[in-house]
Amino acid sequence: MQRNLNHALFTALMTFVVSFPLLGIDLVTDGSSLTIEATSVTTYYYMTAAIVIVFLFQLFRESILSVFSSVPKLRLPIHLYSDLPQSRRNRFENWFTLVVVIVALVWPFVVSRGSIDLATLVLIYVMLGLGLNIVVGLAGLLDLGYVAFYAVGAYSYALLSEYFGLSFWVALPIGGLMAAFFGFILGFPVLRLRGDYLAIVTLGFGEIIRILLNNLTSLTGGPNGIGGIPKPTLFGMEFGRRVKEEGNTLFHEVFGIAYDSTYKVIFLYLLAVLLVLFTIFVIRRLVRMPVGRAWEALREDEIACRSLGLNRTIIKLSAFTIGAAFAGFAGCFFAARQGFISPESFTFIESAIILAIVVLGGMGSQMGVILAAIAMTVLPELAREFQEYRMLMFGLMMVLMMIWRPQGLLPSKRPHLELADVK
């Protein structure tokens, strides 16, 4: 009891120390100088109430927490799903995938334009999350500069279309290759690094790319960015009101329908769906291929890998390169969708969000990453009035996740390989 009392007094004091300077005083401009004034009395009441609550909670912590622990554990649908046997899980997963794809295809025709736009954004993050999942979730290499490859992809398309007039479809593979090339370049110096050191170097790499783009004014336009990036076309059909590119036709004219700007949004959305499906397909395959197994083995035990004749240099480089390529595709699409890009879009916080998606979803799990990408993109949009608390909410969500579900929403499960004659 004595210890609890001391602890409670201390935490109450800390609550005061933290809350008073932040909430208890106001800075008021008085001519050219600032003066400090006390805030309204109600704020003080709230503060006092908070301090009392913290004090009482800490004082009776054990009894309060024991009440909580006696409540039966929540059985979320996610838990039920994780407990399913493998065969039923597979069947469920197949059905689920089918339903999701159908919903995704029907989606743009039934919801508002804003929702389609949001869904397109979600799909970009899904692609980024899946790509980073290769590096972080599978190969276990903590990459805090993933946004750099996203930027490389976006700028590849923007610059190629500005200087060489290349179309989106030509630039898409080039953007992916460019990002992959940068992934390869980054891969070399960091091969020997692990954990914290690797995180710092990749963080630095992300910043270098952003600052480079910011200062290479003659080429990239610096902070002004690049505008007027052409939208993707569908077999030479443009979705604008008037033809911009020589030799192209207009979508609404070809089909003989009235012009509607929604067609463009729907087209972009469906294009994103296509890219995401491609990403999912390729990565699903990769994971079951020797290189996917090697990535995971390298994450598990590097020394054992070396002793078995696995060349860790090639394996790590392949993870970096392939992961970066998907960011390049996503970047290309992002540039085409926005029509305008600037280094502003590729700050560290983007890397952090993508990483949060991977961690939240469950390292190495594709379905988890997709769910997390939806959660991380849609929730802030829904809670627009809490915009300023967005980061606070992210932080809170992360802390709660780490306490209650450190393995992520849907942790990856090992694929069961069928043996010919297991009894």
Added chain:
Amino acid sequence: MSNSPNTPHRNLLSVSDLTMQFGGLIAVNGVSLSVNDGQIVSIIGPNGAGKTTVFNCLSGFYRPTGGTINFLGEEIQALPDFKISRKGMVRTFQHVRLFNSMTVIENLLVAQHRHVNTNLISGLFKSRSYKELEAKAMYRAEYWLDKVQLTKYANWEAGNLSYGQQRRLEIARCMVTEPQLLLLDEPAAGLNPKETKDLDNLIVSLKADYHVSVLLIEHDMSLVMGISDRIYVINQGQPLASGTPDQIRNNPDVIKAYLGEA
């Protein structure tokens, strides 16, 4: 017990004057040894004698500061670790190193990385050679699972196996790489007498049925004396003695090194 009568005495591994120096510390000093085809050779010595350092030099984890290592007629002391294991010399570790969160069968598939088609394009499109090689890898994995009696645990995560099973899986994981020489670092450590007996049978069968030579570090003397064709004794990094189990058992220097001065 000397060399098996039916095997030709082709020299597999010969190490001469191996020296490994860490700064001022000489961990291994002038160790020489040789392993012939179809032999089981043991390295024994007190704790800290430098046995594992010898293994680390042989398997390329350390680059020796002196001496030569000749494997299959080729000097390998400057090769990187993964190349040495691809040449057919594969090791286990004193503390089991499995891929714990991967399944048992996946552990065996990873080990066959160099036997399967790692080309990304043929993997993505499931080309015929890719499928054939994957099927072969699967077959080899199944075969060795059965051999070490782990078939029913095939889809378990390796980390959930008992210690004895993990030891066996580690050996199976080496064997699927189809090595010529197996380096086992204290394979019996932490095993109960029955498991040690099984291990003994397994090692003998590796030699008899698969013509794999074994270089063994072990403290369990009954195991060492029972299966070795030749024994090398190392003490404080220096070679102390070598010979058949009988010669070693009666060597006064060896007894002194193990039991201390009388």
